Amino acid sequence: MGDQAGRIVVANVTKTFGTVRAVQDLSFTVEPGRVTGFLGPNGAGKTTTMRVVLGLAEPTSGSATVAGVPYAQLPHPGRTVGAVLESTSFHPARSARDHLRIYAAAAGVTDRRADEVLAMVGLTPVAGQPVKGFSLGMRQRLALATAMLGDPAVLILDEPANGLDPEGIVWLRGFLRHLAHTDGRTVLVSSHVLSEVEQTVDSVVIIAHGHLVHEGTLDELRGERAVGVVVQTPTPETLVEPLRSLGATVTRAGEHGLQVTGASAATVGHAAWEAGVELHGLREEASSLEQVFIEMTEDVPAPVGDAAPSAQPAPGTTA
Amino acid sequence: MSGLLRSEARKVTTTKLWWGMLLGSIAFAALGVVSQIATNGLKNNPALPLNDPVTQRAIFSSAVSGYLFSVVVGIILITTEFRHFTSRPTFLLEPRRGRVIAAKLLVASAVGLLYGFADVAVSVAITVPWLSAKGVSVGWLSNGLVIVMVGALFVIAIFAVVGVGVGVLMRSQVAAVIATLAYLFVVEPLISVIPVIKEAYRYLPGAAGGALTGVSRNQVTLLSNWQGGLMLLGWGLLFAFLGWLLTVRRDIA
Incomplete structure (x- = not known):
């Protein structure tokens, strides 16, 4: 794996849905050992980009790799990458423990690991209860536990703070920073509000309308403040x-x-x-970082495919 | 693949779906058998007497009514993944999505076999004491009943595979269930009476299933039982393949 281990590389990714270009020629790198915030307003293309990285969506052009290879070619995807996607994925009638054991089997880890990750996110007391009775915050914790099953080197989380109470957000902050700083994992966490992750992230990748607008450390971003x-x-x-x-x-x-x-x-x-x-x-x-963020993401003109008749369609696009 | 199979099997056993539908399947099988025996000899029933081989085969083939629940269970097992977005963690852990579908088909066939065994067992449990009370002997081998029972078992099992196939293809739970029931109970019976395309009827899923128990609808010549079984299985696998080709391979919501 060498120095590619745990690195996420997004290279010239374009993703088109019909005539709408959700992501356009986007390139950035996410390094291990730190928490990287993936920021942009709603609809900027964050979720689409994450889905491309996770192999759930095919890029129209460009490529995304994790640990040096496209997601679909990872020999043990569950043991390399853990993901929490925006809307949660549970069967409502299933208990938290059963949910985790199902994916423990698919990830090739033991049932004891399912209990370990339950304890890790503090859900042991409700392990036997069906997920339908869970609050949004509990579901986020369970999603995080699912992502941790394979003890992955890379964590990709889409808006993980959604639905967490203030106490939960503080807990999540410590949890993610520990995973990155102590364990040396790669942590990519998206948000549409910079202040929500300001105290969590070390670096930021900021996109707007599918374009990259800023990539660098949080301190560099602070330097941009007026x-x-x-x-x-x-x-x-x-x-x-x-x-x-x-x-x-x-x-x-x-x-x-x-x-x-x-x-x-x-x-x-x-x-x-x-x-x-x-x-x-x-x-x-x-001015606050949030203001810098808002100004950065406001100035970018919206690239709408069908609004520019002279624009060449992206490769592989069919109208 | 063994981890994947274990994962898929756990998905079945961790909700109440499988045994709720099993009870339904058994109830339908029992109803089919009971109605055959109870109505025999009534004034307007043209069926031959209970000791006739044709009647005995018809009784045991009625266990097949339970297939309705095995096809629906197959549909639900796969469409629930799309409905609750559990397809995401599933496909994240196994990006080779065809393998997930294969594991699902195998686990569904095991569930179908269980339903088949249960339905046939119930048909035996009802028929044997009832007929012996009436002083009618059951000709297990001489009347070809064993073949009918094995056929019924396989129809029920294979329809679970067909259900998964339809579910992969359609993805929407409600649409898949409605389309399947409408096809089996309205469309295919209609096809069986249209003169020109009637010849093709025997190759259709319902008729192929009927061939396994050798009980024909509308006097159409059916395939032999093993041909019917393979034909039905082929339909299930075709639907699953098309589903993989047209939808599952593509972007996952």
């Missing part, structure tokens, strides 16, 4: 002109406040002192 200055003063109007003459952008923020970008706190403070303006507050404020 920094502004918030000023509190009883006479904001007297400060607007002096700041604008310095090239800063100034907007009113409430009755006694200004929002300034393009100038540091020191510059703003100096300008106020020179103009003799009384200050009640002066602080630098970075």
